[in-house]
Amino acid sequence: MRIIEALLISIVLILFMYSATTLTIRTPMSGHEITAERALAWLLLRSDSIAYDESRLVLVIANMTPVGYVKVDDNVHHIEASTYTYPIRLIWLGFNGTLAPRRVEVGVKP
């Protein structure tokens, strides 16, 4: 009898944890985040060299999608004030066949 009780409590507990997780942590990406991701993927496809002209990169990204900030390696460029942003990270490995990794993080506004 006690085993059945323990089993039932465990099942209910698992159900509770699952529903709480799906509601909070595993909330799917919003439409605008996906739109921003597509735009940034296109930028990566279209240009190898843009990440090495920081001001141009920031200007292009700021005109492509609503962003709070653009971080290129350790330089943070604040574009618009925002209480919450989704960070999307990209890596430009290099240009013209040479290796010169550049890390770019874009804070996409909701």
Place this chain on the structure above:
Amino acid sequence: MSSRRGQFLLLGVLILAICLLAALSLARTPNPRLISSHDWIYSAELVHAARLGIVKYTKIGGDLGEHVGYFLRELYRVAGEEGLNIPPVDFSTDVSVSNFTYSYRVLFNNSVEVTIYWKLEPRGFILIGKKGGAVLYRVWRLEYYHVYRAPQWGEIRIHPIIWDPRGKVEVIHLDRGNWRVLVPVGVDKAFLEDEYGVRIGVGA
């Protein structure tokens, strides 16, 4: 008895919590139910790495697979440092040269594919007056494009800008992906570059 009550109370609280969460999820503003894990970015990163490998191959030769593998390893290294979980992939390469038609292809096992293609057609000769004299050029028609395939976007075909870094060859843009290249007679093979640095050999 009190222990049993406690258990029932716990069950009741949990069931109530589940009901509240279910009600809350129904009451929320609906969001697009799209599952994505930055797949677009990951596929674009693979294309970027493969293209860099092709550029290096066209510049210094060697093995295309080794060049692509080098950039891919670096991509995974930097991605690891940045906390990007790019799924591991395997790839194959193919270099095809036949009858004035050239293609470089990198195919990943997640269906991401990069192809760089060009085709040359000889179109006779032309004499152009220059600086009081005349220069005889051999005329080539060049068709040039990149194709990037991925499950996320299907097929993208781009027509990069081409130029001659040495400035000896006349490169005239006709329309999307089509160029006329005038190579001075006496120059056996001219090497053009596209905007990514891919070296394009023009000549017999």
